[in-house]
Each structure stands twice: as C-alpha cells, then as structure tokens.
Amino acid sequence: MILKSQRIYLRPLQEADAQSFLDNTNDEEIRYMTGTKSSFTLEQIQQHIVNCEEDATRYDFAICLISNNQLIGELSISEIDADNSNAGFRISMFGTKLTGKGFGTEAIKLVLKFVFEELNLNRLQLEVFSHNTRGIRAYEKSGFKKEGVLRDSLYYNGQFSDEIIMSILKREYEEHNLNKLI
Secondary structure (H helix, E strand, C coil): CCEECCCEEEEECCHHHHHHHHHHHCCHHHHHHHCCCCCCCHHHHHHHHHHHHHCCCCEEEEEEECCCCCEEEEEEEEEEECCCCEEEEEEEECCHHHCCCCHHHHHHHHHHHHHHHHCCCCEEEEEEECCCHHHHHHHHHCCCEEEEEEEEEEEECCEEEEEEEEEEEHHHHHHCCHHHHC
C-alpha cells in the first residue's frame, strides 16, 4: 500500500531501511526531540522492522520524496484498537535539515486520511515533549488538540520536559475538511 500527496509518498517499511533508521537514532537533535536515550544496533532495528511487519495492530511507513525516492522519515500508526476505534501515532523526520519544510505536516495529513477514511477509526493519539515546539506546531496545524500534560516526565540534557498528550477525532477531521488539504 502506498499513500501519495504532492511531494511525498508513504510506503511500508522494508528491512533495507534499517541503516537510515540507525543513522537517525544517532542524530543528537532527533534523539532529544523524541526523548530517545537508548542506543541500537543495525540488527535490532532490522528485527524491529520484521516485528512491525508481523504485527496486525500497526502500520509502519517510510516517508519518501516523490522527486527522487529519498527516504526522509518514518511514522507509525500503532496499538490499533478496533473495539474502541482508536490508535496511537508517532512520526520522525530523518535529520533536522528536513524539518520546517512541511514534509511532516504533509505526511500527517496522509495518515489522517488513511486512519479516518480507510481504517474508519474515531480517534488518533500522540505524545510529544514540550521542548519539541516544531512538532507541536505541525500537530496543531494538522488538527490535533492538546488533551493533557504529564509534567516533568522526561529528564534529558540536564532538564525536565513535559509530555503533552494530543489527539484528533474523526468529527474534527471532517469538520475542518482536513481531507481536502492534501
């Protein structure tokens, strides 16, 4: 399954993507934005991709540029709960050179269309750290609303950050015609 917009497309993850993932986990700013403290090996990431492929409660996508097929990020729709019609979400761009260009927002809008129109879920939730202001802006721009705060839940680089819980509901997606924005 491939999801496309004007500048990017989302495709299922492949084991061949593992090296790009590893490089991304070693980028200090990306580690800080995502609160990643653990280190990973190439083999661990390859196994993670295999596990994702076998997990029926998630969809994991590579974010690629249409112009040259460059892998620029990844995202996951996870913990899909069909009984309660909801799922979790996360996204990570591969390097700060790719942030601020709207690629993340474009990917989020593709995901929202998929989640609410194809999977027919009612709610999509994410968690973001308070120091990730670019991420928060992208989520708000895409229709996510802040729901709660886990105060001082992350200690990183000698300081505490809040974890902000955000979500978007299907009716909000429909009310704001977010499906027309891609």
